[in-house]
Amino acid sequence: DEIKFGIGVAEGDYPEYNAVLRFKEYVEFKTNGDITVRLFPGNQLGGEREMLEQVQQGSLELTLPADGAMAGFYPPMQVWSVPYIFESAPIAWEVMNGPFGDAMREDILEQTGMRALAFSQNGFRSFTNNVRPIVNPDDMAGLKIRTMESPVYMEMVKSLGATAVPISGAEVVMALRQGVVDGQENPPAVVYSGGAGEVQKYYTLNEHTFGLHVVIANNDWFESLSPGHQQIIQDAAKLAAWTENLQKTEGDWLYSRQLEEELGMEIHVSTPEEKAAFRDVVQEPVLQFIRSNVGDELVDELLNEVETVKSRMYGSQ
């Protein structure tokens, strides 16, 4: 059988595309070609939100939405967007793949009827813009910033004194080019692969949030598979997730350098002090916003889980 996997990123040597390519190759190899995977990169089937709708309806088997698009279908997803909660990607990996992440995948199935096979790293998100280099939080004042179609990101941008304009990922470059917005926020790999680097001048690696992707499948299709094939799909999703995790982490400097050298962006790497300044401005209001949206319980669970993972990884300090 042929199944369809739609993603936003275009075909090329990019983390997301490589990840779904690994998925495809693994599945086709392990099932001896019983299942073939057809990739639809570059928003061919529509934007993230729309592809999710298609997965829900069953016109698409698999997609890889970012947390922002996912939040429209599953609001608790916003909990991951607490600014500066993950100090490093490995901490986030542990939480995504630990009991907290597993419980959320269960809950996604219950709430939306879609099967979240794995969480992966979209990357640490940072601001680009065309107006001025951003060093401190007050440099953001008055800018018009594109956000994902998710209220929590709008709240974060607003707390910095900028105007948030939610626009679908498929239209970001066009919006920047036409001057609908001054800037946007995304991880370096996405800024590079998505083309925003070609139309933006300044990039500040302030890493305000850790963005996630979800490898998500239509559940009816998944349950129609034999247990053996289900296992293969599940494993392939993990493989895709780890491929993205590693390439995105590596991509933070790899693609930043390419953005600077190839596309002439002005890159500023925030110092720990500058990041702290951003955290002081955004963390509290966004945390409050998330608490009121998804409930204290889930937020506290995540905060505790992060502490647990940290002490497990680094030992108690």
Next chain:
Amino acid sequence: MQAFAKRAAFLLARTTEILATLLLITVTALNLTQVVGRYAFSIGFSWTEELMRYLMIWLMMLGSVAAIYRIEHMGVETLESMVAPRYAALVRSALYSLGAIFCLVVLIYGWPLALRNAGQVAPASGIPMIYPYLALPVGSALLLIQIGLSWFGGWDEHRKSPAADGEVT
């Protein structure tokens, strides 16, 4: 029957085109508010653009109902001009009935789509997504009704709006 259909078709077209006009006035006002807000008062709105997009979807469906009546949907008039004049209306009815299949599909699947989006809220304006999505089933139902009424009421040329030659493409 024919007189009733004629009257009903006209009233439906009139209502929808007035609503579409009011929508266009609103969208224009929102657009200008956005510019004036930015330059005169340095306010950026995040919801104007989103609201304009959703209003345009309603405008698309409602305006299309009126455009059926006014015979303004672009198309080739080969078949109609080939047959004898007294069959022209019949041909047009048949052609629009093919179009009605499309409307029917939009109606059948648009309703559950709207309901499925009932839980979602537009990110910038906070409008429940069911309102923009409702444009599809409501609009396609009205399109079907208008096509049906035109079947019975006829496709008289006088339904065309005066000076309706100004199209964009």
Next chain:
Amino acid sequence: MIWVALSGLVLLLIGVPVAFSLGLAGLVGVLLADIPLSIVTTRLFTGVDSFVFLAVPFYILAAEIMSQGGITTRLIAIASNATRKMRGGTAYANIGTSVLFAGISGSAVADAAALGRVFMQEMPKEGYSRPYAAAVTVASSIIGPIIPPSGLAILIGAVTGVSIIDLFLAGVGPGILLGSACAAIVFFDAVRGRLPRPRVADHHGPRWRMLVEGVAVATLPLIIVGGMVMGAYTATEGGGIAVAYAIFLSVVVFRKMDMAGLWQAFMRAARTSATIYLLVAAATILSYALNLLGISGFVREAALIFQDQPLFFLLALSVLMLILGTFLDIGAAILIFMPLVMPAVITLGIDPLQASMIVMVTLAIGLVTPPVGVVLFVIMRVGSIGMIPLLRALLPFLIAQLVAVVILCLVPEISTWLPQTLNP
């Protein structure tokens, strides 16, 4: 894929309205690809839920107001005053008015309809044959969508991501080239003494007044494009400003429009916008289905034939678009084919702006060629003349425009110089 194309074509040709034809062909594609039909509604919605298309209704509205608000009369007065001493003067004036009108309107049909009413009355009175008058009007009308603002440019920008500002700027050169091509034919006819001298041009009040009004009208495209180039506003906001300016001119300055007239203009623009939106939405269903059926791989392979031969690619593209333009709606052709063509254009190292202009011009020529040339039908109705005499008079103009297309293929700078200079 062949079934999708075939069903779409048959529906179009028998006369099912274009939007429904595209939607139905999309339905066929979705069924063939074995996808649940529910996708149709999702695509219909998200296909037009886009900030780019938002610009379209405002330019329609601005043109609607301008063409009803006494502005056409001013443009004609300016153009005929400039050419009043020349043999064939009114024919030149017809072309010149189209160039000026193009700065307001994004549409060839609007141009032909608005100017056709005037020139089809005036030119025969001066001794032009009716077919010749119609031919000049038709041929010069396609300048409308090339010179900014342009509905076609917005559609291209929307589906390919090319900057609308750059597309607007790129249209100036090709638009003037097309105008010159038409003028060249008039010039030959005039030299051979076939055209009458004009009567004394009609004056609308004093000279200075005409000048002031002319400047006021000509300012509009400068405001729109200039503001966009400076980054002061987006294409959509530029459209809003154009509407405000058009209302100001028509209602306050020229006093040719009252509230009832304005309401009518809004109403017509609302219906037209609705039909174009529906067309766009339906076209996205079709292009979605074509993607599922693997058309992008097909196009990629076809483009390989032209490796290292960009000029031949452009010429082939022109021929393809001329053919498509004759029987497909121009907006629909752009929506379906531009996303497919653009990757090949970039792979071959062609400037997307040059390719876009060639596509726009060749498709626009399709508006004035049989069997489906919308502009032809408009002018046949407005000027009450038959197809065959019109075509005979039109032929030299069409040849001149095809030469212009070849020049556009050979000289990319005509399209790319202005955007590169003003908006680097």
